[in-house]
Amino acid sequence: MPISSSASYTDTTKRETKSHGSVFFPAACYEVDFPDVLISWHWHSELELIMVEKGRINLSVGTRQFLLKEGSGAFVNADILHMAKAADEIQGALIHSIVFHPRLIGGTENSIYWEKYLNPLINNNGYSVQLFSEDINWQREVLDRIQRAWIEIAVDKHGYEFRVRNELSEIILQLFDHQQHEIISIPQKTRRNEQRIKQMLKYIQEHYYETILLEGIAEAAAISKSECLRCFREILGTTPLQYVNQYRLLVAAQNLAETDWQISEIGDGCGFGEMGYFSAQFKKKYGMTPTEYRNRAKSRK
Numbered sequence: 001m002p003i004s005s006s007a008s009y010t011d012t013t014k015r016e017t018k019s020h021g022s023v024f025f026p027a028a029c030y031e032v033d034f035p036d037v038l039i040s041w042h043w044h045s046e047l048e049l050i051m052v053e054k055g056r057i058n059l060s061v062g063t064r065q066f067l068l069k070e071g072s073g074a075f076v077n078a079d080i081l082h083m084a085k086a087a088d089e090i091q092g093a094l095i096h097s098i099v100f101h102p103r104l105i106g107g108t109e110n111s112i113y114w115e116k117y118l119n120p121l122i123n124n125n126g127y128s129v130q131l132f133s134e135d136i137n138w139q140r141e142v143l144d145r146i147q148r149a150w151i152e153i154a155v156d157k158h159g160y161e162f163r164v165r166n167e168l169s170e171i172i173l174q175l176f177d178h179q180q181h182e183i184i185s186i187p188q189k190t191r192r193n194e195q196r197i198k199q200m201l202k203y204i205q206e207h208y209y210e211t212i213l214l215e216g217i218a219e220a221a222a223i224s225k226s227e228c229l230r231c232f233r234e235i236l237g238t239t240p241l242q243y244v245n246q247y248r249l250l251v252a253a254q255n256l257a258e259t260d261w262q263i264s265e266i267g268d269g270c271g272f273g274e275m276g277y278f279s280a281q282f283k284k285k286y287g288m289t290p291t292e293y294r295n296r297a298k299s300r301k
Contacts, residue, residue, distance in 0.1 A: 016230040025161055027100035027168070029153040034086035034093040040250055041083045041201060041236060046099045047122075048076040049146045049171065050084070051132075055093030059084045061129040062186070062194050063235055068181060073132040073143050075175060077121070078102070078131045080128045081194055081235070096150045098168075105169050117176050127179050139175055145171050190234075197235045200228065204244055211269045212244050223293065248272065249285050256290055257297035 032039065034057065041060075050059070051073040059066045059074055061082045065086070068074060076082050084092040102122060106113040120125065132139040132146075148165035152160040203214065203220035217240045218228035232240050248270040255266045264275055267290070272278035282290050 006300050015291040017093055026104050027098060027164060029150045030097045030099065032069055032084075032095045032097065034084075034095075035089040039082075039182060040247065041197075042083060043079050043081045043198065044099065045078050046101045047172075049081075049100075049149075049168075050074045050076070050099045051143060051146050053096055054096040057084050057093045057095060058087050059129075061268075063190055064129070066129070066131060068131070071134050071143070073146060075130040075132070075142075075171075077124075077128050081137060081198060096147070096149055098146065100168060104165060105172055108190075117172060121172065121179060121224055124179060124190070128186070130175060130179070142171050143237070144175050146295065148171040166269065177292050193231045193235055195210035196223060196231050200231070200240070204240075204247060208244065208248050209269055212241075212271070217244075245281065246285070247280055252278070252282060252290070253293060263294070267288070 008090070033068050034055070050068070052068045052070050056069045058247060059082065060069055061076060061080060064075070067087060083094070102114075102118045103109075106118045108114070132143050133138050134143065145167045149164045149171075149259055152164045152167070179188055199221040203217055207216070214225050215227065218225045219229075221228065228240055232238060232243065236243060238246070252266050252270045252272075255261060255264070255270070258265075261269075266277055268276035270278075272281070282293070286293055288296070
């Protein structure tokens, strides 16, 4: 199972539909080197386990923000809006993550594993995230299991599927046993706004290469422009149009690193009608020109 170095795997619905692993073994491991890679706001039906290998990261889960230091980690539940970035962009950070579908452990949805353990965990609305610290025994054990499972997937030796499923099953059991002690009540209003944000992010990613107005973003969630602005400030800490610009730059950076398309073609395809503006905005965000970014990305392959 090859390791992916990019965590930018959202599709045009903003909800991830890329297959993590395969239909037969729905799990994949990722190595994310910040600040070269940004895990933008997204959500997926899979469960995610994160471990910080180097540096520190800021993990945002809905309106909640967490600082994860080296050696710590986190679990993000299914269908939860989240993003991550380096706490120090100069120092950077490195994380390992495993994204896996619950059916890897639960099998069919009428199994005892689904009914007794997975459903109560996945459908626990107050359990969107769990942090792991080396200072707490059961959490340290989970971190060790994440590391072993990640290595098993990456190395891909005969029989790794059994060993990975075993490690992930033990992690789920630990999460199930401790979830009642970690529940944090999230106001209904916040949940509603997070759902609205998902609808608006979906609209942005489906139309980022077109002219996007505040009215169109607001209409995607059937709310007013003022309510749209408030939702973005509350959940994402930015404005809708600032987010559009940042998302366009993220897509441009991916295309620069992963394709041989002309730079002008990439800029235009990401919604930047004027090449000079695209270059200036790109340099402001990444500290280098699009050409320099592409050359550095190719030199690292």
